[in-house]
Amino acid sequence: MSIVAFYALAAICLGGGLGAVVSRNVVYAAFSLLLSLMGIAGIFLLLLAEFLALVQVLIYGGAITIVILFVIMLTRSQEVRTASDNPHRPLAITAGLVVFGLMTAAMVSGISDSTTTQPIAFSDLGDSLFAQWAVPFEIASLVLLVALIGAIIIAKQNTEK
Amino acid sequence: MTLLHFQILSGALFCIGLYGVLARRSAVLILLAIELMLNAVNINLISFAAYSDSAGITGQVIAIFVITVAAAEVGLALAIILRLFRTNNSVDIEELDLMKW
Numbered sequence: 001m002s003i004v005a006f007y008a009l010a011a012i013c014l015g016g017g018l019g020a021v022v023s024r025n026v027v028y029a030a031f032s033l034l035l036s037l038m039g040i041a042g043i044f045l046l047l048l049a050e051f052l053a054l055v056q057v058l059i060y061g062g063a064i065t066i067v068i069l070f071v072i073m074l075t076r077s078q079e080v081r082t083a084s085d086n087p088h089r090p091l092a093i094t095a096g097l098v099v100f101g102l103m104t105a106a107m108v109s110g111i112s113d114s115t116t117t118q119p120i121a122f123s124d125l126g127d128s129l130f131a132q133w134a135v136p137f138e139i140a141s142l143v144l145l146v147a148l149i150g151a152i153i154i155a156k157q158n159t160e161k
Numbered sequence: 162m163t164l165l166h167f168q169i170l171s172g173a174l175f176c177i178g179l180y181g182v183l184a185r186r187s188a189v190l191i192l193l194a195i196e197l198m199l200n201a202v203n204i205n206l207i208s209f210a211a212y213s214d215s216a217g218i219t220g221q222v223i224a225i226f227v228i229t230v231a232a233a234e235v236g237l238a239l240a241i242i243l244r245l246f247r248t249n250n251s252v253d254i255e256e257l258d259l260m261k262w
Contacts, residue, residue, distance in 0.1 A: 006162050010170045017174050017197050021181030026190065033193050036174075040200050047167065047211040052203070052224055059228055064196065064235050071189055071239045075246040092183035096176040103172035111165050120217050128218045129225070140229045147233035151240035157247075 006046055012039035026072050034065045048119035167208035175201035188242045188252045192235065199231045 016036025023029040037060040044053040086092070129137055174197060181194025203224045210220025246252050 003162050006166060010166075013170065014173055014177065017177040020197060021177055021185070021190075021194055026187065029190060029193060033196065036197065037200060040174075040204060043167070043170070043204055044207060046162070047207050049207050049211065049221055049224075052207055052221060052228075055225065055228060056203075059232055060196075060200070064232065067235060067239055068189065068193060071242055074243060075189065075252050086184050086186055089184045092180050095183055096180035099179060100172055100176040103176070104169055107165060107168045107172065111168060120221060125218060125221060129222055133222050136226060140226055144229060144233050147237050151236045154237070155240035155243045 002046060005042075009039050009042040009046065012036070013043065027069070030065060030068050030072060033068070034061060037061060037065070050119065051122055051125055164208055164212040167204060171201045171204040171208065173201075174198075174204065186253050186255055188245065188254055188257075189239075191254065192238050192242070196231065196235065199227060203227055 013036050016032045016034075016039060019032030020029045020036060023032055037056065041053045041056040041061075044050075044056055178194045178196075178198035178201060181197065182191055185191050185194060206220045206224045206227070210217045210224070213220075242252055245257065249256065
Protein backbone atom coordinates (compact mmCIF):
# COMPACT_ATOMS: atom_id res chain seq x y z
CA MET A 1 0.00 0.00 0.00
CA SER A 2 2.60 2.54 1.05
CA ILE A 3 4.86 1.57 -1.87
CA VAL A 4 2.03 2.61 -4.24
CA ALA A 5 1.75 5.93 -2.41
CA PHE A 6 5.52 6.34 -2.66
CA TYR A 7 5.60 5.82 -6.42
CA ALA A 8 2.60 8.15 -6.95
CA LEU A 9 4.22 10.90 -4.85
CA ALA A 10 7.61 10.38 -6.51
CA ALA A 11 5.93 10.74 -9.93
CA ILE A 12 4.29 14.01 -8.76
CA CYS A 13 7.62 15.33 -7.42
CA LEU A 14 9.66 14.43 -10.48
CA GLY A 15 6.96 15.50 -12.97
CA GLY A 16 6.51 18.84 -11.22
CA GLY A 17 10.27 19.32 -11.01
CA LEU A 18 10.76 18.58 -14.71
CA GLY A 19 7.90 20.93 -15.56
CA ALA A 20 9.53 23.64 -13.47
CA VAL A 21 12.87 23.43 -15.29
CA VAL A 22 11.69 22.89 -18.90
CA SER A 23 8.44 24.91 -19.13
CA ARG A 24 8.68 27.84 -21.55
CA ASN A 25 5.98 29.77 -19.70
CA VAL A 26 7.41 31.24 -16.48
CA VAL A 27 4.09 31.15 -14.60
CA TYR A 28 3.55 27.48 -15.47
CA ALA A 29 7.08 26.80 -14.19
CA ALA A 30 6.19 28.38 -10.83
CA PHE A 31 3.00 26.32 -10.54
CA SER A 32 4.92 23.14 -11.48
CA LEU A 33 7.32 23.95 -8.66
CA LEU A 34 4.34 24.25 -6.30
CA LEU A 35 3.12 20.80 -7.42
CA SER A 36 6.55 19.31 -6.83
CA LEU A 37 6.84 20.91 -3.37
CA MET A 38 3.46 19.54 -2.29
CA GLY A 39 4.53 16.09 -3.50
CA ILE A 40 7.61 16.46 -1.30
CA ALA A 41 5.32 17.28 1.65
CA GLY A 42 3.59 13.94 0.97
CA ILE A 43 6.99 12.19 0.93
CA PHE A 44 7.70 13.75 4.35
CA LEU A 45 4.42 12.25 5.63
CA LEU A 46 5.51 8.82 4.33
CA LEU A 47 8.75 9.30 6.29
CA LEU A 48 6.65 9.97 9.45
CA ALA A 49 7.87 13.58 9.69
CA GLU A 50 4.49 15.28 10.25
CA PHE A 51 5.93 18.56 11.51
CA LEU A 52 8.17 18.94 8.47
CA ALA A 53 5.24 18.18 6.13
CA LEU A 54 3.23 20.93 7.85
CA VAL A 55 6.11 23.41 7.61
CA GLN A 56 6.66 22.46 3.96
CA VAL A 57 3.03 23.25 3.05
CA LEU A 58 3.01 26.50 5.07
CA ILE A 59 6.36 27.97 4.03
CA TYR A 60 6.83 26.66 0.49
CA GLY A 61 3.19 26.43 -0.58
CA GLY A 62 2.01 29.51 1.26
CA ALA A 63 4.95 31.89 1.14
CA ILE A 64 7.80 31.11 -1.26
CA THR A 65 5.68 30.25 -4.32
CA ILE A 66 3.57 33.38 -3.83
CA VAL A 67 6.68 35.58 -3.53
CA ILE A 68 8.16 34.03 -6.70
CA LEU A 69 4.87 34.68 -8.54
CA PHE A 70 4.92 38.31 -7.35
CA VAL A 71 8.43 38.81 -8.72
CA ILE A 72 7.46 37.16 -12.02
CA MET A 73 4.61 39.68 -12.30
CA LEU A 74 6.83 42.63 -11.32
CA THR A 75 9.64 41.76 -13.74
CA ARG A 76 7.51 40.71 -16.74
CA SER A 77 9.66 37.60 -17.13
CA GLN A 78 7.44 36.09 -19.86
CA GLU A 79 9.41 38.12 -22.36
CA VAL A 80 12.69 36.52 -21.34
CA ARG A 81 13.97 33.70 -23.52
CA THR A 82 13.87 30.36 -21.69
CA ALA A 83 15.93 27.19 -21.45
CA SER A 84 15.70 26.06 -25.07
CA ASP A 85 17.64 29.11 -26.24
CA ASN A 86 20.62 28.58 -23.96
CA PRO A 87 23.73 27.43 -25.90
CA HIS A 88 24.93 25.46 -22.85
CA ARG A 89 21.84 23.23 -22.76
CA PRO A 90 23.48 19.94 -23.94
CA LEU A 91 26.23 20.56 -21.41
CA ALA A 92 23.62 21.08 -18.66
CA ILE A 93 21.86 17.80 -19.59
CA THR A 94 25.20 15.96 -19.53
CA ALA A 95 26.10 17.46 -16.13
CA GLY A 96 22.74 16.46 -14.65
CA LEU A 97 22.93 12.89 -15.97
CA VAL A 98 26.56 12.38 -14.90
CA VAL A 99 25.90 13.65 -11.37
CA PHE A 100 22.78 11.47 -11.11
CA GLY A 101 24.72 8.43 -12.32
CA LEU A 102 27.50 8.97 -9.79
CA MET A 103 25.02 9.56 -6.96
CA THR A 104 23.00 6.44 -7.81
CA ALA A 105 26.12 4.29 -8.02
CA ALA A 106 27.33 5.56 -4.65
CA MET A 107 23.89 5.06 -3.05
CA VAL A 108 23.38 1.52 -4.42
CA SER A 109 26.81 0.41 -3.24
CA GLY A 110 26.90 2.29 0.06
CA ILE A 111 23.44 2.24 1.66
CA SER A 112 22.24 -0.79 3.59
CA ASP A 113 18.52 -1.47 3.86
CA SER A 114 16.86 -0.87 7.21
CA THR A 115 13.38 -0.55 8.65
CA THR A 116 11.54 2.63 9.64
CA THR A 117 11.74 3.76 13.24
CA GLN A 118 8.92 5.25 15.30
CA PRO A 119 7.57 8.72 14.40
CA ILE A 120 9.05 11.63 16.34
CA ALA A 121 6.54 13.44 18.58
CA PHE A 122 6.07 17.19 18.16
CA SER A 123 7.00 17.73 21.82
CA ASP A 124 10.31 15.83 21.48
CA LEU A 125 11.19 17.92 18.44
CA GLY A 126 10.36 21.12 20.33
CA ASP A 127 12.37 20.03 23.39
CA SER A 128 15.40 19.28 21.24
CA LEU A 129 15.04 22.56 19.32
CA PHE A 130 14.94 24.69 22.49
CA ALA A 131 17.51 22.74 24.54
CA GLN A 132 20.22 21.12 22.45
CA TRP A 133 19.75 23.44 19.44
CA ALA A 134 18.85 26.67 21.28
CA VAL A 135 21.86 28.73 20.09
CA PRO A 136 21.54 27.81 16.38
CA PHE A 137 17.79 28.48 16.71
CA GLU A 138 18.42 32.03 17.96
CA ILE A 139 21.03 32.58 15.24
CA ALA A 140 18.47 31.44 12.66
CA SER A 141 16.04 34.07 13.91
CA LEU A 142 18.80 36.69 13.60
CA VAL A 143 19.51 35.50 10.02
CA LEU A 144 15.84 35.93 9.14
CA LEU A 145 15.76 39.44 10.66
CA VAL A 146 18.90 40.52 8.79
CA ALA A 147 17.61 39.05 5.53
CA LEU A 148 14.30 40.88 5.99
CA ILE A 149 15.93 44.26 6.60
CA GLY A 150 18.42 43.67 3.80
CA ALA A 151 15.66 42.76 1.34
CA ILE A 152 13.73 45.94 2.22
CA ILE A 153 16.81 48.13 1.78
CA ILE A 154 17.84 46.52 -1.52
CA ALA A 155 14.36 46.58 -3.07
CA LYS A 156 13.48 50.10 -1.87
CA GLN A 157 12.99 52.83 -4.50
CA ASN A 158 15.50 55.66 -4.43
CA THR A 159 13.17 58.62 -4.05
CA GLU A 160 15.68 61.29 -3.04
CA LYS A 161 17.43 61.40 -6.44
CA MET B 162 10.02 0.99 0.68
CA THR B 163 13.64 1.13 1.65
CA LEU B 164 16.02 3.98 2.36
CA LEU B 165 17.40 3.56 -1.16
CA HIS B 166 14.04 4.53 -2.74
CA PHE B 167 14.04 7.90 -0.96
CA GLN B 168 17.73 8.48 -1.63
CA ILE B 169 17.35 7.92 -5.37
CA LEU B 170 14.28 10.18 -5.49
CA SER B 171 16.29 12.84 -3.69
CA GLY B 172 19.21 12.43 -6.09
CA ALA B 173 16.93 12.66 -9.13
CA LEU B 174 15.27 15.85 -7.86
CA PHE B 175 18.69 17.36 -7.11
CA CYS B 176 19.89 16.65 -10.66
CA ILE B 177 16.71 18.12 -12.17
CA GLY B 178 17.43 21.26 -10.15
CA LEU B 179 21.07 21.22 -11.28
CA TYR B 180 19.95 21.07 -14.91
CA GLY B 181 17.59 23.99 -14.29
CA VAL B 182 20.34 26.11 -12.73
CA LEU B 183 22.71 25.46 -15.65
CA ALA B 184 20.25 25.70 -18.54
CA ARG B 185 17.96 28.61 -17.62
CA ARG B 186 18.66 32.22 -18.51
CA SER B 187 16.12 34.06 -16.38
CA ALA B 188 17.35 34.80 -12.84
CA VAL B 189 13.89 34.03 -11.39
CA LEU B 190 13.89 30.56 -12.96
CA ILE B 191 17.41 29.84 -11.69
CA LEU B 192 16.21 30.71 -8.18
CA LEU B 193 13.25 28.36 -8.67
CA ALA B 194 15.63 25.52 -9.61
CA ILE B 195 17.76 26.24 -6.53
CA GLU B 196 14.63 25.82 -4.37
CA LEU B 197 14.16 22.39 -5.97
CA MET B 198 17.75 21.42 -5.07
CA LEU B 199 17.28 22.55 -1.44
CA ASN B 200 14.15 20.42 -1.18
CA ALA B 201 16.01 17.40 -2.55
CA VAL B 202 18.56 17.88 0.23
CA ASN B 203 15.70 17.99 2.77
CA ILE B 204 14.32 14.66 1.52
CA ASN B 205 17.80 13.21 1.91
CA LEU B 206 18.17 14.51 5.50
CA ILE B 207 14.73 13.38 6.62
CA SER B 208 14.98 9.92 5.05
CA PHE B 209 18.26 9.30 6.84
CA ALA B 210 16.63 10.63 10.03
CA ALA B 211 13.67 8.26 9.67
CA TYR B 212 15.74 5.15 8.92
CA SER B 213 18.55 5.58 11.43
CA ASP B 214 18.10 4.54 15.04
CA SER B 215 19.68 7.39 16.97
CA ALA B 216 19.84 10.54 14.83
CA GLY B 217 16.11 11.00 14.14
CA ILE B 218 15.58 14.32 15.89
CA THR B 219 18.89 15.82 14.70
CA GLY B 220 18.04 15.16 11.05
CA GLN B 221 14.66 16.86 11.36
CA VAL B 222 16.08 19.86 13.25
CA ILE B 223 18.72 20.41 10.55
CA ALA B 224 16.00 20.16 7.89
CA ILE B 225 14.13 22.93 9.76
CA PHE B 226 17.27 25.10 9.62
CA VAL B 227 17.62 24.39 5.89
CA ILE B 228 14.04 25.59 5.34
CA THR B 229 14.72 28.73 7.42
CA VAL B 230 17.84 29.64 5.47
CA ALA B 231 16.04 28.89 2.18
CA ALA B 232 13.26 31.31 3.12
CA ALA B 233 15.79 34.06 3.96
CA GLU B 234 17.67 33.35 0.74
CA VAL B 235 14.54 33.60 -1.40
CA GLY B 236 13.60 36.95 0.13
CA LEU B 237 17.06 38.45 -0.42
CA ALA B 238 17.54 36.99 -3.91
CA LEU B 239 14.17 38.24 -5.11
CA ALA B 240 14.96 41.73 -3.76
CA ILE B 241 18.24 41.66 -5.72
CA ILE B 242 16.40 40.49 -8.87
CA LEU B 243 13.89 43.35 -8.50
CA ARG B 244 16.78 45.79 -8.14
CA LEU B 245 18.52 44.36 -11.22
CA PHE B 246 15.32 44.63 -13.22
CA ARG B 247 14.95 48.26 -12.20
CA THR B 248 18.52 49.22 -13.20
CA ASN B 249 19.01 46.96 -16.28
CA ASN B 250 15.40 46.47 -17.40
CA SER B 251 16.15 42.74 -17.77
CA VAL B 252 16.60 39.64 -15.61
CA ASP B 253 18.52 37.70 -18.28
CA ILE B 254 21.79 36.55 -16.71
CA GLU B 255 23.62 36.65 -20.06
CA GLU B 256 23.28 40.44 -19.97
CA LEU B 257 24.51 40.80 -16.38
CA ASP B 258 28.23 41.09 -17.07
CA LEU B 259 28.88 44.19 -14.96
CA MET B 260 31.24 42.39 -12.54
CA LYS B 261 32.98 40.32 -15.22
CA TRP B 262 36.35 41.43 -16.59
